Amino acid sequence: MKIGDITLKNPVVLAPMAGVCNPAFRLIAKEFGAGLVCAEMVSDKGILYENERSLKMLYVDEREKPLSLQIFGGERESLVAAAKYVDKHTNADIIDINMGCPVPKITKCDAGAKWLLDPDKIYEMVAATVDAVQKPVTVKMRVGWDEDHIYAVKNAQAVERAGGAAVAVHGRTRVQMYEGTANWDIIKEVKQNVSIPVIGNGDISTPQEAKERLDKYGVDGVMIGRAALGNPWMLYRTVQYLETGEILPEPNAREKMNICMLHMDRLIELKGEDVAVREMRKHAAWYLKGLPKTGSVRNEINQMTTRDNMNKLLFNYVDQVEEIQQKIS
Numbered sequence: 325m326k327i328g329d330i331t332l333k334n335p336v337v338l339a340p341m342a343g344v345c346n347p348a349f350r351l352i353a354k355e356f357g358a359g360l361v362c363a364e365m366v367s368d369k370g371i372l373y374e375n376e377r378s379l380k381m382l383y384v385d386e387r388e389k390p391l392s393l394q395i396f397g398g399e400r401e402s403l404v405a406a407a408k409y410v411d412k413h414t415n416a417d418i419i420d421i422n423m424g425c426p427v428p429k430i431t432k433c434d435a436g437a438k439w440l441l442d443p444d445k446i447y448e449m450v451a452a453t454v455d456a457v458q459k460p461v462t463v464k465m466r467v468g469w470d471e472d473h474i475y476a477v478k479n480a481q482a483v484e485r486a487g488g489a490a491v492a493v494h495g496r497t498r499v500q501m502y503e504g505t506a507n508w509d510i511i512k513e514v515k516q517n518v519s520i521p522v523i524g525n526g527d528i529s530t531p532q533e534a535k536e537r538l539d540k541y542g543v544d545g546v547m548i549g550r551a552a553l554g555n556p557w558m559l560y561r562t563v564q565y566l567e568t569g570e571i572l573p574e575p576n577a578r579e580k581m582n583i584c585m586l587h588m589d590r591l592i593e594l595k596g597e598d599v600a601v602r603e604m605r606k607h608a609a610w611y612l613k614g615l616p617k618t619g620s621v622r623n624e625i626n627q628m629t630t631r632d633n634m635n636k637l638l639f640n641y642v643d644q645v646e647e648i649q650q651k652i653s
């Protein structure tokens with residue numbers, strides 16, 4: 325797949341996820357084979373007012389590339405200015421516009437999913453952004469606002485006419501938030517009605533499902549979000565399955581905790597130990613998902629405040645699991 329002049333080595337894309345897709349996790353996703361990694365959304369106004377936290381979110385490690393950096397906003401002037409900033413001052417490859425965030429705090433400011441109600445505005449905002457920058461501009465959208473306002477095809481066509489280089493479509497409406505199931509038939513309809521690349525998104529939880537979505541719905545790429553939380557192997561196993569047809573085994577407890585600690589050490593480098601360990605509590609719980617007898621370790625994670633304590637806790641758990649497994653075999 326090509327997005328503007330950026331070539332992706334495979335169609336597997338890590339979804340943008342706020343609070344998750346910082347350089348620490350993105351680099352792991354890239355090392356696990358993702359063809360493209362997306363950064364968490366950043367506020368256009370935060371960039372304009374040079375808010376320290378927002379500017380830090382624009383950092384891109386060379387090893388993550390190609391990388392898509394997502395901005396959100398509701399007003400043309402600030403959105404375009406933020407895009408120009410990203411264009412000039414970051415080494416992101418792609419500028420993505422968020423048109424899917426369902427949270428009221430965002431939609432009240434006419435940003436995120438609010439755009440989905442107005443294809444003309446989409447055209448105008450995307451065209452103004454494309455005109456102002458050198459990097460390719462893409463859009464990530466939901467299929468519509470609610471069941472009665474599903475303008476996915478019109479909205480994607482507006483992106484295409486405005487010069488957008490690709491569109492990622494999450495098969496839910498804004499009103500659905502994360503409930504119900506993603507509607508891939510609408511994603512297919514979008515694919516059939518635009519000629520820019522379409523990346524399908526929503527509810528892909530296994531490599532086989534990723535392949536089925538590519539084959540059955542004809543999308544150019546598959547975007548994987550929640551299934552990659554604490555599980556970058558999902559990306560690796562999907563890439564391998566698409567390339568060789570082979571389903572690789574799931575990782576064991578030790579392999580998972582090794583990557584969890586690599587993730588934590590990278591996060592510590594970025595944010596310092598205090599903040600990183602607190603942030604890693606949720607990730608550690610995700611890394612433990614699917615492993616046996618995690619009840620007490622999960623409870624204890626939330627009391628951890630240092631890297632070494634977290635490390636000890638996780639590997640004590642691994643030792644216990646391995647001991648039980650040895651007894652059984």
Ligand SMILES: Cc1cc2nc3c(=O)[nH]c(=O)nc-3n(C[C@H](O)[C@H](O)[C@H](O)COP(=O)(O)O)c2cc1C
Pocket residue numbers: 339340341342343344363364365394422423424425464494525526527528547548549550551
């Ligand atoms: C924790 C979390 C944070 C998210 N943050 C963003 C975001 O910053 N920008 C965005 O476009 N979508 C965001 N999303 C939506 C995902 O990119 C994706 O569209 C959604 O999770 C559906 O895909 P999935 O079923 O593979 O998880 C977020 C989702 C989750 C679970």
